[in-house]
Amino acid sequence: MRHVRLVVSAVTIAFMTWAPAARAQCPATIPRPVDANAAWCFTLGRPPATRCATMLDSNTCAALNNRGFSQGLLTPDGNTFLGSNRFCSISLDLGAGPMVLDFCPASGCPAALPRGANSIDVACFTTTKPSITRCPSALPPEACDANNLSALNNGLVTSDGYSLLVNTGFCAIVNDLGQGPLIFDFCARGCLAGGTRVLADLPGGGRARYAPAASVMPHSTLMSMAGDADSDEVALASQPIKRVVHGPEDAGLFVFTLANGATLRVTQHHPMVLDSGKIVEAARVDPQSSFLGSDGKPVAITAIAREKAVEDVFNFETAGETQLSHVIVAEGVLVGDLKLQDELESEQGAIELRR
Numbered sequence: 547m548r549h550v551r552l553v554v555s556a557v558t559i560a561f562m563t564w565a566p567a568a569r570a571q572c573p574a575t576i577p578r579p580v581d582a583n584a585a586w587c588f589t590l591g592r593p594p595a596t597r598c599a600t601m602l603d604s605n606t607c608a609a610l611n612n613r614g615f616s617q618g619l620l621t622p623d624g625n626t627f628l629g630s631n632r633f634c635s636i637s638l639d640l641g642a643g644p645m646v647l648d649f650c651p652a653s654g655c656p657a658a659l660p661r662g663a664n665s666i667d668v669a670c671f672t673t674t675k676p677s678i679t680r681c682p683s684a685l686p687p688e689a690c691d692a693n694n695l696s697a698l699n700n701g702l703v704t705s706d707g708y709s710l711l712v713n714t715g716f717c718a719i720v721n722d723l724g725q726g727p728l729i730f731d732f733c734a735r736g737c738l739a740g741g742t743r744v745l746a747d748l749p750g751g752g753r754a755r756y757a758p759a760a761s762v763m764p765h766s767t768l769m770s771m772a773g774d775a776d777s778d779e780v781a782l783a784s785q786p787i788k789r790v791v792h793g794p795e796d797a798g799l800f801v802f803t804l805a806n807g808a809t810l811r812v813t814q815h816h817p818m819v820l821d822s823g824k825i826v827e828a829a830r831v832d833p834q835s836s837f838l839g840s841d842g843k844p845v846a847i848t849a850i851a852r853e854k855a856v857e858d859v860f861n862f863e864t865a866g867e868t869q870l871s872h873v874i875v876a877e878g879v880l881v882g883d884l885k886l887q888d889e890l891e892s893e894q895g896a897i898e899l900r901r
Contacts, residue, residue: 576646580614580635582623582764589633589649598636598650604666607634607652608706611665619646623764623789626713629665629706630673659729663703665710672716672732681719681733690717690735700727715791715861715884735791735861742811745769745840745875747784754782759860759876764790768862769840771870771880780842780880785864785871791884792860798852800828805846806839808877811853819873819880821845837879845879 572587580588589597602610614635615625628635632652637644655670672680685693697718698708711718715735720727743756747767754769762768764787772783802810802818812818814829821836821844836844863884866872872886 576648578645579619579621580624580646581621582627585620585624585627585633585649589628590631598648600650601653602634602650603653604656604664607632607650607666608664608704610634610636612706613637614646617644619644622713626710626764629710630669630714632666632669632674634666662701663707663729665704665706668703668707668710668716668732672711673714681731683733685717685733685735687735690733693718693720696720696727697729702727702729713789713791734859742876743808745782754784756877759862760792762787762790762860762862764788768864768874768883770864770866770875770883771873773868773870780838780840782840782875783871785866788863788865789884790860790862792858799855800831801851801853802828802831802837802847803849803851804837804877804879805848806878810877810879812881813855813859817882817886819882825882839879840875 572591573584576588577584608629611620611625611628611634614620614637615622617637619637620628620635628649633649634652635646636648636650637646639645652666655674656667659671660667694703694708694711694717697703697711697720698705700720702720703711703718710716711732716732717735718729719731719733721730722728742759744759744762745754745768746757746762747754747769766787767784768787769782770785772781774781798814799811800814800816802812804810812828814827816828817825818828818831819825819838820831821838823838831847831850833847833850836846839845861884864872864874866885869886872883873880874883875881
């Protein structure tokens with residue numbers, strides 16, 4: 547068995563989005579707990595005329611969602627979805643324990659971000675803010691994490707506001723101009739592209755298929771590297787999605803035309819696995835190089851071009867526990883996920899990929 551050493555350098559993932567997120571079938575009644583898919587079904591998935599007509603203020607809304615989460619009525623991704631889309635869970639105990647009965651919208655956004663902004667307030671200036679008006683720059687992971695922690699530690703956001711930033715991939719821009727630290731804007735964390743197809747695992751044990759990155763939800767699963775890759779092909783295993791983030795991308799994308807007939811659009815820092823075993827940033831890929839395919843065979847690059855990102859980019863993290871489990875498949879070649887991006891941003895490492 548031949549071993550190829552994967553030399554990994556600091557990298558970032560980013561794919562463009564052009565397809566709407568796919569949803570699983572909606573349940574007939576509100577389940578316990580409510581995950582992101584069920585939350586969508588009973589909020590944005592409902593015709594506006596059939597939704598709850600009462601609007602709640604942001605503090606009440608955040609408190610209701612936090613209570614629902616602490617009572618086990620909302621999953622982590624369900625709670626994040628409600629905060630990101632400014633909906634409030636309405637729960638009541640009718641004798642058999644508390645249960646969610648409906649979801650009401652939060653009231654209008656404040657003119658300016660308040661100090662101690664909760665998840666509903668933060669959503670106004672991030673996930674529900676029109677893409678064209680958002681901060682056009684993407685922050686490196688370390689800077690993003692440091693700014694978000696600064697916002698939390700200085701009381702600029704509440705704990706649920708901080709959680710929304712972490713879970714949706716936005717970074718508070720914190721600065722002190724002489725009157726104490728303030729949040730001046732929210733910029734996106736470096737990310738993954740949505741029209742780019744990633745290899746996903748069908749529910750119910752179906753055959754793995756390619757799906758747009760934009761359709762990957764927290765309850766979805768992706769095919770990632772398994773620990774038993776052999777000499778004939780790269781072994782893959784299904785991994786649950788731990789989190790999904792998205793945001794705008796100002797820098798131009800690198801567009802790789804591949805010999806397998808696919809086109810791969812990534813940001814300049816996207817980690818690309820070469821057939822030699824090295825992982826390099828997209829900006830450093832030589833036109834004569836080949837990527838490592840999902841079957842362990844080289845995939846030649848036939849052309850490299852640049853393209854402006856016109857829509858949000860996406861990224862996600864698998865729930866895998868090893869570095870290999872954070873190597874996924876996009877357009878037939880191997881790339882990394884958000885966790886691999888974060889780890890490799892600060893240090894260089896090496897991975898043994900068995901072939």
